[in-house]
Amino acid sequence: MWCRVLASRTRLLPKACWRTLGLEHGDKLSDALQLTPSDRLAHLYPLYTLQENMTEMLAVEAKKDQKKLLFVPSEAELQQAEQLFVEPAGSARTHMAYVSSAERIDHAPKSTVPEVCFLGRSNVGKSSLLRAIFSLAPNVYVRVSKTPGHTKKLNFFCVGRSFLLVDAPGYGYRAPIDFTEMVSVYLKTRQSLKNVLLLIDSGVGIQPPDRAIISALENMNVSYTMVLTKSDRASRRDLFRSVLTMQQFIKKRTTGCFPEPLLVSSHTYAGISLLRCFIAHVTGTIWKST
Numbered sequence: 001m002w003c004r005v006l007a008s009r010t011r012l013l014p015k016a017c018w019r020t021l022g023l024e025h026g027d028k029l030s031d032a033l034q035l036t037p038s039d040r041l042a043h044l045y046p047l048y049t050l051q052e053n054m055t056e057m058l059a060v061e062a063k064k065d066q067k068k069l070l071f072v073p074s075e076a077e078l079q080q081a082e083q084l085f086v087e088p089a090g091s092a093r094t095h096m097a098y099v100s101s102a103e104r105i106d107h108a109p110k111s112t113v114p115e116v117c118f119l120g121r122s123n124v125g126k127s128s129l130l131r132a133i134f135s136l137a138p139n140v141y142v143r144v145s146k147t148p149g150h151t152k153k154l155n156f157f158c159v160g161r162s163f164l165l166v167d168a169p170g171y172g173y174r175a176p177i178d179f180t181e182m183v184s185v186y187l188k189t190r191q192s193l194k195n196v197l198l199l200i201d202s203g204v205g206i207q208p209p210d211r212a213i214i215s216a217l218e219n220m221n222v223s224y225t226m227v228l229t230k231s232d233r234a235s236r237r238d239l240f241r242s243v244l245t246m247q248q249f250i251k252k253r254t255t256g257c258f259p260e261p262l263l264v265s266s267h268t269y270a271g272i273s274l275l276r277c278f279i280a281h282v283t284g285t286i287w288k289s290t
């Protein structure tokens, strides 16, 4: 009962509630498909639902900025992407795994497959997001910590032979001393890097260190995508404000940024299926038909 009240209020289910509802994890698409249509929509396409429900709150000016969402794959496409992140039954070799860590680019694994890097301020939730993405592969362990500055190296993870995902150290507070050298050389020279997911805390918004990284990415002509994290912590009103501010920032201040932010929670798994599909899309592993 508590879960249902909470769900109808926030439309985002806390992780613990999945079990109470008789669902196993909450990170699987099949679990989300058992939710009521509106909860399912909120879980799978958080930005879409947020925009739909908040239209009345918008001032006329802001309404002009409302546009049709660009990345809305079908549930079948979400399912296809999810399969990439599941260990195939009976497979002799490990499909998904931690590969290695690098302090310098010459320690990085060979760049033979497309790659996506998770970048953002210390504590924004990079490692947690990778952990949520790999939640269907129990053999992959991604370290998460409450202490900012926990990740010190570039950590590489493979998803079959399809692509690599890279967990980067955070910038800003307690960043590694050699952060700029390590990460900027990586961003400049890594041929296989297809997209940087730039994580921004949805309750905090873009901060001065983020602006510095955004201008570096723009100068280096690196394609990147804004990902608003920790959506479970902010109210719907604040989330909506963050999304709107972000959309306006992307439109006015960027050229290399994907024109639509993604909204995720690594705790409730809201938006995780969509993010998996986005990664599969930018790495060219599956093609979105719509």
Ligand SMILES: Nc1nc2c(ncn2[C@@H]2O[C@H](COP(=O)(O)OP(=O)(O)OP(=O)(O)O)[C@@H](O)[C@H]2O)c(=O)[nH]1
Pocket: 120, 121, 122, 123, 124, 125, 126, 127, 128, 129, 143, 144, 145, 146, 147, 148, 149, 150, 151, 152, 169, 170, 171, 229, 230, 231, 232, 233, 264, 265, 266, 267, 268
């Ligand atoms: N409520 C909530 N907390 C989160 C979420 N994602 C991460 N956190 C918390 O934020 C803290 C930092 O998470 P990490 O994933 O280690 O952050 P990071 O960006 O990898 O941090 P560094 O490696 O230090 O740069 C941890 O206490 C997480 O539990 C989320 O979606 N919701």
Ligand SMILES: [Mg+2]
Pocket: 126, 127, 128, 143, 144, 150, 151, 167, 168, 169, 170
């Ligand atoms: Mg980390």
